[in-house]
Amino acid sequence: LVLKFVKDSLDPNRLTRFLNEVQLSILFSHPNLVPVFRLESEVIRVEDERRGKKRSAARQGHTVYYAVMQYINGWNLRQIVNRLRSLNIVLNHDLTMFIISRIARGLHYVHEYRDENGEHLALAHRDVSPENILIDHFARVKVSDFGIAMATNKPTTDGFQQAGNLLYCAPEQLSNGQLDRRCDIYNIGLLMYLLFTDTDRFGVEARENSPRERIRKLMAKPPDADLKHVDPQLAKMCTVCLKEDPDDRYQSCEDLANDIDIYFKDAQIFVTNEQLEEVLADLFSPQPRFVSRRFVAMTGSDRLEQPDYDPTVADRAPESAAPLSTIKLNDVVD
Numbered sequence: 001l002v003l004k005f006v007k008d009s010l011d012p013n014r015l016t017r018f019l020n021e022v023q024l025s026i027l028f029s030h031p032n033l034v035p036v037f038r039l040e041s042e043v044i045r046v047e048d049e050r051r052g053k054k055r056s057a058a059r060q061g062h063t064v065y066y067a068v069m070q071y072i073n074g075w076n077l078r079q080i081v082n083r084l085r086s087l088n089i090v091l092n093h094d095l096t097m098f099i100i101s102r103i104a105r106g107l108h109y110v111h112e113y114r115d116e117n118g119e120h121l122a123l124a125h126r127d128v129s130p131e132n133i134l135i136d137h138f139a140r141v142k143v144s145d146f147g148i149a150m151a152t153n154k155p156t157t158d159g160f161q162q163a164g165n166l167l168y169c170a171p172e173q174l175s176n177g178q179l180d181r182r183c184d185i186y187n188i189g190l191l192m193y194l195l196f197t198d199t200d201r202f203g204v205e206a207r208e209n210s211p212r213e214r215i216r217k218l219m220a221k222p223p224d225a226d227l228k229h230v231d232p233q234l235a236k237m238c239t240v241c242l243k244e245d246p247d248d249r250y251q252s253c254e255d256l257a258n259d260i261d262i263y264f265k266d267a268q269i270f271v272t273n274e275q276l277e278e279v280l281a282d283l284f285s286p287q288p289r290f291v292s293r294r295f296v297a298m299t300g301s302d303r304l305e306q307p308d309y310d311p312t313v314a315d316r317a318p319e320s321a322a323p324l325s326t327i328k329l330n331d332v333v334d
Helices: 014-029 077-086 095-112 184-198 213-221 234-239 253-267 273-283
Strands: 002-005 037-047 058-069 073-077 088-092 133-136 141-143 295-297
Touching: 014 037, 014 058, 073 077, 077 088, 077 133, 077 184, 077 273, 088 095, 088 184, 095 141, 095 184, 095 234, 095 253, 095 273, 184 234, 184 253, 213 273, 234 253
Parallel strands: none
Antiparallel strands: 002 058, 037 058, 073 133, 088 295, 133 141
């Protein structure tokens, strides 16, 4: 178990978002969501310096809230991407789609959630970013952090339509437009783009001055040219998620997950948690071996160099092996 506290609990906006996250998450029960078990509170005494009394202080009671939740022993997607980048490799695209399908299944559960009275809450996460996707040591994929999730069928008064992470927002979030589940689908497309290209679609420009206009221009640019190295079926799934008009995207995360399942079935590709577990264990080992053939070398990159490994002879893949970029996940090394 782990306890999660709200940062700066004296800030009413932060506290409201934290309580919203916990109260929502307690209701959920899905293998691709981080389990939150209960909300607890404790009254503590704090020192309050009063004006005109430099040496005196009044002791006041302050209620501290915290969530009791499952500890995810693993990594977030940003840490995984950074590790891959440091070795100048990306995940095999089949593994990427396995991860994406789990994210989509978890979010579809949230999007379809009904309360105890059967009312459809029409929830949207609004902050689907690499930092909020967790993968544990057993390769179980979990969506986390519902701090700014909202019921999209009810008016909001928080004045906070945009995403928590400006690099991972949909066009309608950027323009403070009407939101629904399809903003999360756009964000999933951004995750796919990141895993396919080793690049955040909106790049570092989003952190510069006046980032909104820069991001709008990047949103209007089709991603197709950056996905030429990706299987056309997978590239199409990504580009559909990234359509500027929500009506042109997948209309549900389930539709996306089903398309991924169909792709795997037609290509006779079988991906399991055990395979992803093996890959992550190799990736984060002190001396990665990469004999699993489930990575793709970033060859031909103008900004990254080939990694310089020195594995032992026993660990080295056979010299006759085909190029990594042509190996499917179900092709294994004896």
